[in-house]
Amino acid sequence: VQLQASGGGLVQAGASLRLSCVVSGRATNSYVWGWFRQAPGKEREFAAAISGGGGSAYYADSVEGRFTISRDISKNTVYLQMNSLESEDTAVYYCAAGRPVLGRTWYKQESSYAYWGQGTEVTVSS
Numbered sequence: 001v002q003l004q005a006s007g008g009g010l011v012q013a014g015a016s017l018r019l020s021c022v023v024s025g026r027a028t029n030s031y032v033w034g035w036f037r038q039a040p041g042k043e044r045e046f047a048a049a050i051s052g053g054g055g056s057a058y059y060a061d062s063v064e065g066r067f068t069i070s071r072d073i074s075k076n077t078v079y080l081q082m083n084s085l086e087s088e089d090t091a092v093y094y095c096a097a098g099r100p101v102l103g104r105t106w107y108k109q110e111s112s113y114a115y116w117g118q119g120t121e122v123t124v125s126s
Contacts, residue, residue, distance in 0.1 A: 001025040008120035021095030037091035046108035058107040
């Protein structure tokens with residue numbers, strides 16, 4: 001399974017961006033899909049995830065209400081729509097996929113994601 005993320009860029013605070021993650025290879029509907037991000041000088045953190053069937057979405061508190069994760073099975077693509085961007089959203093964003101580990105917080109555990117894209121950089125100027 002290979003993941004290719006794109007859509008990052010430099011925007012002003014309040015603007016919107018949509019990240020895309022194209023999936024190739026033998027991905028199954030049992031996989032879950034997530035977006036993580038790593039700000040300069042900080043550890044990578046969970047941002048959003050979507051279940052294999054697309055019926056459930058999960059968000060970090062910091063992005064809840066502003067970001068929306070979705071997937072288009074026909075295009076083998078997972079999206080992260082980011083609205084009302086803030087300078088704190090500046091980070092490299094990584095898409096990921098895999099089979100979820102056990103536990104209520106599986107969606108934000110990196111161990112649920114065996115496959116990772118290369119990252120796309122988002123910079124929000126204030």
